[in-house]
Amino acid sequence: MAQNFILPDLGEGLTEAEIVSWLVAVGDTITIDQPVVEVESAKSIVELPSPFGGVVEALNGVAGQIVHAGQVLLTVTDAAEADTARPTARTAVSPAAISAGVPVTEVDGSASGAVLIGYGTSEITRPVRRPATARFGVRSGSAAPVLAAIVEPVSDVTPATPVTAPTSASYLAGRSPVVSPLVRRLARENGLDATLLIGSGSNALVLRRDVESAIRERAAVVESTPVVESTPVVDPAALAQPAPVAEPVGFRAAPTDDIRIPITGLRRVVSERMTVSRREIPEATVWLDVDATELFAARDRLFEATGERFSVTALIARFTVAGLRRFPLLNSSVDTASQEILQRGAINLGLAAQTPRGLMVPVVHDAHSLTTRELRDAIAGIVTQAADGSFPPSRLSGGTFTLNNFGALGVDGSAAIINHPEAAILGIGRMIERPWVVNHALAVRTVVELSLVFDHRVCDGGTAAGFLTYVARCIENPVSMLADL
Secondary structure, three states: OOOOEEEOOOOOOOEEEEEEOOOOOOOOOOOOEHHHHHHEEOOOOOEOOOOOOEEEEEEEOOOOOEEOOOOOOEEEHHHHHHHHOOOOOOEEEEEEHOOOOEEEOOOOOOOOOOOOOOOOOOOOOOOOOOOOOOOOOOOOOOOHHHHHHOOOOOOOEOOOOOOOOOOOOEEOOOOOOOOHHHHHHHHHHHOOOHHHOOOOOHHHHHHHHHHHHHHHHHHHHHHOEEEEEOOOOOHHHHHHHOOOEEEOOOOOOOOOOOOOOOOOOHHHHHHHHHHHHHOOEEEEEEEEEEEEEHHHHHHHHHHHHHHHOOOOOHHHHHHHHHHHHHOOHHHHHEEEEOOEEEEOOOEEEOOOOOOEEHHHHHHHHHHHHHOHHHHHHHHHHHHHHHOOOOOHHHHHHOEEEEEHHHHHHOOOOOOOOOOOOOEEEEEOOOOEEEEEEEEEEEEEEEEEEEEEEEEEOOOOHHHHHHHHHHHHHHHHHHHOOOHOO
């Protein structure tokens, strides 16, 4: 009996996702709650486990295809039925059929191991990988050597002798489990498939060192391949033609082909939210140049006293939370349906982060209840996850105020767009040395520009200016905040 695994509700109002990769192939035997597909929604990348066990009969989609909630992802049949009906040859699928959404029915595949679970309830059972017949070999049922998958062909050259792969190579005609998204990303950026490596970790888990080893081995194979330069064949008739005149620099024709970039996934969510913000919020901006010299001195003294390092962003976040407690109207949102200002009780501090997936705003929930050390650690965790944008959906929701350190991008200031439905966003510019008047004399000081964009429906300029000058005073004299602790 065939059972269909339907794309579940991903939460947060998300109705679609993009298939990143399949973790199983047609013909694999899977168990209940085994991860079968990796999908990317507008919020995060998750791996979905199958609610059914049996043999994979069909995969309804390919990597890069958008699937919607309620759509069938794959079909599973009972193992006994599959044994009687399983074909013996690989079913060919044309590219046209794939683009049209025809289910892929590839028989001779292999299962991947259990990886990070985004959904599911029970303990995962790792499938048994098929043994490989050679480290660099030919897949069963395929005439293409695995070496072709990791060595880029060199065009316009002829090797003097066939390339022989080193016996220490780490590629395997099978699939291995890969847990870390950073490992998958490193492999993908270097043209490798991490699931085809022999993992050195527990249960053949692929680690970073395995990918780096494969990269080195591939480079060694390419470097050791002798190349014989071919002699160009000259057409005698071409010798009678005049040489072409070199085109002057500056007159070369620019590319004329237009490129269409689909607005999908996270980019579409960001686009919609920014559009709503601009359309609904009557925003205003105030800004202020601040002497941050004492902030750096306080950071150094804090390190001397505790032996722990505190980033400047973490300290400014501490001041921001204190400022929101003093000016709580900025920790609000507007309910347009009821025409009410909803002043939030908890301070959930969002931090704008540039990630490989685009602009994201992970949230430190209940920042008002955290110590400076706890807030620092929460921000450090966000910075680490921003390296690959692997934030869980819960980390990207519930924000009440956003801190945007665009100075890390090398700019002094910006009139940022409020993260709807919040009421304000505080921007931090780059911190550079500038001439500054101190006690009626010029001095070189570290100066930063702060900018606050706020919803004028929530408060007037007096409240916004009061909040901004309070944060500025804390930066100029960090000891002054002790009165509010």
